[in-house]
Amino acid sequence: MSVAGQGAGPRDEIGFGREDPPPAGERQPARPRPPAVAPGWPAVAISSTGLSKRFRGGQLAVDGVSLAVPAGSVYGFLGPNGSGKTTTIRMLLGLIYPTSGEHELLGTPMPGGATAVLSRVGSLVEGPAFHPQLSGRANLARCDAADRTADPATAADRISAALDRVGLLAAARKRYRAYSLGMKQRLAIAAGLLQPRELMILDEPTNGLDPQGTREVRSLIREIAAGGTTVFVSSHLLAEVEQISTHVGVMRTGQLVFQGTLADLRNRGAARILVRTADPEQAVKVLAGRGLADVRAGDHEASAQLGEQRPEEINAALVHAGVPVAGLETPRPSLEDLFVELTGEGFDVNG
Amino acid sequence: MSTADLSPARAAGAGARRPGAAGGAGPWLRFLRSELRLIFGRVRNLALLAVLAGIPVLIGVALKLSGGGDGGGPAFFDQVAGNGVFLAFASLTVLLTLVLPLAIAVVSGDSMAGEASHGTLRYLLAVPAGRTRLLAVKYASVVIFGLAACATVAAAALIVGAILFPVGPVTLLSGNTVSLGAGLFRLLLVVLYVAAAMAALGAIGLAVSTFTEHPIGAIAAILVLAVASEVSDAVPQFSAVHPYLPSHWWLSFGAILRSPAGGPELTHGLLSFAVYVIIFAAIAWARFTSADVTS
Numbered sequence: 001m002s003v004a005g006q007g008a009g010p011r012d013e014i015g016f017g018r019e020d021p022p023p024a025g026e027r028q029p030a031r032p033r034p035p036a037v038a039p040g041w042p043a044v045a046i047s048s049t050g051l052s053k054r055f056r057g058g059q060l061a062v063d064g065v066s067l068a069v070p071a072g073s074v075y076g077f078l079g080p081n082g083s084g085k086t087t088t089i090r091m092l093l094g095l096i097y098p099t100s101g102e103h104e105l106l107g108t109p110m111p112g113g114a115t116a117v118l119s120r121v122g123s124l125v126e127g128p129a130f131h132p133q134l135s136g137r138a139n140l141a142r143c144d145a146a147d148r149t150a151d152p153a154t155a156a157d158r159i160s161a162a163l164d165r166v167g168l169l170a171a172a173r174k175r176y177r178a179y180s181l182g183m184k185q186r187l188a189i190a191a192g193l194l195q196p197r198e199l200m201i202l203d204e205p206t207n208g209l210d211p212q213g214t215r216e217v218r219s220l221i222r223e224i225a226a227g228g229t230t231v232f233v234s235s236h237l238l239a240e241v242e243q244i245s246t247h248v249g250v251m252r253t254g255q256l257v258f259q260g261t262l263a264d265l266r267n268r269g270a271a272r273i274l275v276r277t278a279d280p281e282q283a284v285k286v287l288a289g290r291g292l293a294d295v296r297a298g299d300h301e302a303s304a305q306l307g308e309q310r311p312e313e314i315n316a317a318l319v320h321a322g323v324p325v326a327g328l329e330t331p332r333p334s335l336e337d338l339f340v341e342l343t344g345e346g347f348d349v350n351g
Numbered sequence: 352m353s354t355a356d357l358s359p360a361r362a363a364g365a366g367a368r369r370p371g372a373a374g375g376a377g378p379w380l381r382f383l384r385s386e387l388r389l390i391f392g393r394v395r396n397l398a399l400l401a402v403l404a405g406i407p408v409l410i411g412v413a414l415k416l417s418g419g420g421d422g423g424g425p426a427f428f429d430q431v432a433g434n435g436v437f438l439a440f441a442s443l444t445v446l447l448t449l450v451l452p453l454a455i456a457v458v459s460g461d462s463m464a465g466e467a468s469h470g471t472l473r474y475l476l477a478v479p480a481g482r483t484r485l486l487a488v489k490y491a492s493v494v495i496f497g498l499a500a501c502a503t504v505a506a507a508a509l510i511v512g513a514i515l516f517p518v519g520p521v522t523l524l525s526g527n528t529v530s531l532g533a534g535l536f537r538l539l540l541v542v543l544y545v546a547a548a549m550a551a552l553g554a555i556g557l558a559v560s561t562f563t564e565h566p567i568g569a570i571a572a573i574l575v576l577a578v579a580s581e582v583s584d585a586v587p588q589f590s591a592v593h594p595y596l597p598s599h600w601w602l603s604f605g606a607i608l609r610s611p612a613g614g615p616e617l618t619h620g621l622l623s624f625a626v627y628v629i630i631f632a633a634i635a636w637a638r639f640t641s642a643d644v645t646s
Contacts, residue, residue, distance in 0.1 A: 093477050096643035118479035125477060129470025131389065145385035146480040148378035191474065 045071045045199045045230035046092060048103030053087050053096065061087040063254040064101065069232055069247070071198075074225045076241030077234040079251030080343050085234045086126050088251070089203045092232075093123055106198055119149040122192025123201040127208075128184040132177040136168055136187050139176055143191045150195065162190040166220065182213040189220065200224055202233045206240055218244055238339045250342045257342050265338055271306040273314055276327035286321045290314060306330060379488065382480065386492040390458060396496070399454040400503050406450065407442035407508035414438075415515045426605065435512025436521055436531070439538055440608070442508040443501070443545055447601050451500060452577040455549045458496045459556025460570035462489040463639065467564040467646040482640045490557050490632065497549035501542045509538075525609040537612065541604045544620070548601045551624035552577060554631035555597065561639040564646045594619065597627055 046069035053062040062084040069075045079085050090096045092103060094111035103110050108117035130139040140159045144150045150158075163169045166186040171179065179187065185205065192200055202221070206214040221244055225231045235241045241248070248265055250258040258265060273292070275283045283302035287295045292304035292314075306314075311330055318325050333341075390396055414431050426444050430437035443451075463486075466472040475485055512518065521534025529537070556573040563569050580598040583589045593599050600620030606613060 090473075090643075090645070093473075094479075095473050095476055096645060097641070114476075115479050115481045115484075118477060121477075123474075123477045125473050127470070129474055131469060131471060133393065134389075142385050142389065143474065143478055145381045146475050146478045146485070148382075148481070148484070150378075152377070152381055188474075 043071050044104075044107075045069045045073070046075075046103070046105055046201075046232060048092070049101055051088065051091055051101035051103055052099050053084075053091060054099045061254055062091065062098075065251075065254075065256045066101075067103070067249060067256065068259065069230060069249075071230050072225075072228060073246045074221065074231045074233065074241075074244050076238075076245035076248040077232060077251070078238055078241065078248055078339065078343075079234075079236065081236050083251040083343070084254040085236075085251050086203055089123075089125060089201060089232075089234060092201060093118065093121070093125065095125070115148075119147055119195065120197060121199045121201060122195070122197040123203075124185075124188045124192060124205055125201075125203050127204070128188035130176045130184070130187060133175060135173050135175055136163065136179065136183075136190075137172040139187065140191055140194060144194050147195070158194050162193040163187075165193055166190045167216070181208045182210065185209060185213070185217070189217070193224075197224075197229055199230045199232065202231065204234055204236070206235065214240065238336055242335060250339065252343045262335070266332070266335060268338055272303055272331055272333075273306045273309075273311055274301060274303040274329040274331055275318060275323070275325060276301050276329075277318075278324050278326065282321060283318060283323045283325075286318050286323060287314070290317060300326075379484070382484070382488045383491055386488050387495060390492055390496055391499075396454075396458060399457060400500060403446060403450060403454060403500055403503050404507035406446060407438060407504060408511050410442055410445065411435075411438050411508070411511040411515050426602075430522070431512065432516060434521060435514075435516035435518045436509065436534055436538065438512035438516070439505045439508035440541065440604075442504050443541065443604070444602060446504055447545065447548075448581065449578075451504070451545070451549060452552055452598075453574060454500050455493070455497050455552050456556055456570050456573035456577065459493045459553040460560050460573050461566040462493055462557055463560040463635075464563050464566040464569040465560075467644070468566055470646055472646055473644050476644060483636065486557070486561075486636060486639055490554065490635075493553040493557060494546070494550045497553055498542075498546040501546045501549065505538060505542045509535075523608050523610050524605060527610050529610070537607055540607045540612070544604045544607060544617070545601070547621060547624045551597060551627035551631075554628040554635070558631040558635040558638065561635045561642065594623070597623070599623070 046067055048065060048067045051062060051065045051067070052060065054060045065084070065088055067088075077085055077088075087096070091098050092105065092110070094114040097111060105113070105117050106120055110117070130136075131142070134142065137159055140162060141155065144155050144159060145152075160169065160172075163172050166189050168183060168186055168190060171183060176184070176187070185208065189202070189205060192202075200221075205221070206217050209217060218240075221231055221233060225244070231244075233241055233244075242262070245262055247261050248258070249256055250265075258268070273287070275287070277283050278300060280297045280300065280302045284295055284297045287302060287304040290309065292307060292309065295304040296302065311328060315325060315328050411431070414428065418432070425441065427437045427441035431441055463472070466475060476482065480488075518531065520528050520530050521537070522528045523537075552573070555576060556569070559572050559576075560566070560569045577598060580596045584593055584596050584599050600616070600623050603616040603620040606617040
């Protein structure tokens with residue numbers, strides 16, 4: 001997290017430096033979409049510095065990830081399969097120990113504070129997992145019994161309420177073995193809803209679901225977030241979290257290559273200028289001469305990153321230099337294009 | 352460890368224990384009950400208990416049909432025809448060689464590795480059950496299952512013995528006779544002693560179980576350890592290590608059937624069990640509290 005400059009920081013900076021620098025000791029500035037932070041909650045639900053994990057085989061699965069998940073946000077944690085999302089989530093929950101780096105959940109240092117803080121955190125890690133011979137209800141009862149902060153007197157009611165919330169009340173007495181994949185996924189979410197949570201960490205909650213199930217889970221996440229709970233949701237598909245996220249973090253081969261609001265992500269790609277001309281060579285010279293980055297020449301066109309410059313001034317400069325300008329555009333790449341650019345070859349890369 | 356230890360400032364925050372949640376031993380007992388329901392609800396474990404109850408029936412019927420022991424069988428076989436209570440001691444002796452250790456190996460080997468293989472371990476830890484607490488509850492349930500297994504053998508043998516054979520005052524190994532009530536009390540002590548032996552094996556099993564995600568592998572490893580120990584115990588050339596073998600003192604419960612009860616054998620046995628429990632519980636704890644849960 002750097003808090004560099006006011007708006008003039010480098011574009012590829014990781015962190016919320018540009019839009020939302022929370023200077024220490026000051027109250028949080030009003031944001032376009034202020035999170036519903038209850039009094040007494042820490043302003044950052046998840047924070048980590050340089051979180052890294054090298055597995056025994058020597059593979060560096062997570063490499064210096066510094067997360068800052070604002071309280072009350074819906075944070076989409078994106079990246080192709082194998083980019084280190086699940087390993088990061090396992091570290092966040094204290095299931096595996098980082099090789100280096102530190103992190104806090106709800107202001108509590110982990111993994112030391114795991115037993116104190118995790119009862120305030122609901123989670124879904126790498127798919128649902130329950131005892132196949134037990135019913136959905138019995139499985140939730142087991143989860144609840146393991147929680148030392150749970151009140152046994154209200155257990156039955158809370159289990160019913162959680163099952164009801166995910167639409168499994170009718171199948172509560174069915175054995176987990178007989179559940180469909182979607183039902184299993186929903187039962188795992190229900191386990192996270194047994195208590196009022198301040199933070200939900202959901203690892204690929206829509207994995208394996210049909211479009212209908214995906215929609216249901218998405219609306220469930222919206223509902224949870226509307227109650228003031230911070231939601232940290234991972235996915236390998238941007239489209240899946242784009243509609244519900246306020247913030248995104250993008251992983252690529254173990255590194256966090258972008259973190260910020262969705263607007264930040266869009267702005268990243270807005271700054272290009274495309275010149276249609278019969279003389280691309282000359283146009284390139286002008287663009288480069290104005291100090292624009294990433295200047296490219298094409299067939300009857302030239303383009304560059306716009307940066308902080310104004311298109312009309314560039315146009316004037318082009319005309320002044322005798323470039324026959326046939327057209328001038330400031331194209332915005334789609335969010336998907338930006339995402340692909342960030343994550344490399346794309347998603348579901350095998351091997 | 353417990354949320355009750357939190358400072359007032361911390362407890363006043365959002366992390367305070369939820370209203371109504373019991374402090375102290377309550378949450379532990381609730382978790383233990385849940386664990387016991389899981390163990391005693393599994394068909395496989397119930398089948399093991401059924402086998403443990405069935406073998407005394409077979410022995411009793413065989414002894415009845417053959418007209419009693421012929422003097423060459425395992426310990427206590429000769430006394431069964433004269434007093435049905437001895438069927439319990441005879442059955443425990445026979446079952447200690449393989450079936451009781453097998454039952455303990457199954458439940459203890461499955462304890463951590465079973466949760467890991469189902470993937471439920473990560474959810475228990477995320478609840479959070481607490482690593483040390485989870486291990487303690489798992490071990491407690493293994494010990495309780497071991498006690499239930501030994502009690503099942505004794506109870507089944509007593510019932511069959513009482514049906515097939517006369518039951519009366521018990522003649523001890525030292526030659527003197529005590530009342531039936533006193534004899535049954537000694538049987539209770541024997542059951543507790545054998546359960547302690549199985550608790551030591553259960554500690555080994557728990558430790559093995561923390562090293563793998565494959566319950567079958569853990570169960571096999573524990574059983575191999577138990578059998579290897581028994582085989583080594585039968586090889587006279589290994590006599591120097593015999594007292595340190597986990598199985599060496601299993602059958603020393605005969606000392607309880609002497610008058611006066613007890614003696615160095617019994618003390619050594621209980622000491623051996625205690626040392627095994629401490630060492631292997633420590634190994635299980637050291638392993639599990641530092642292990643990455645990737646299942």
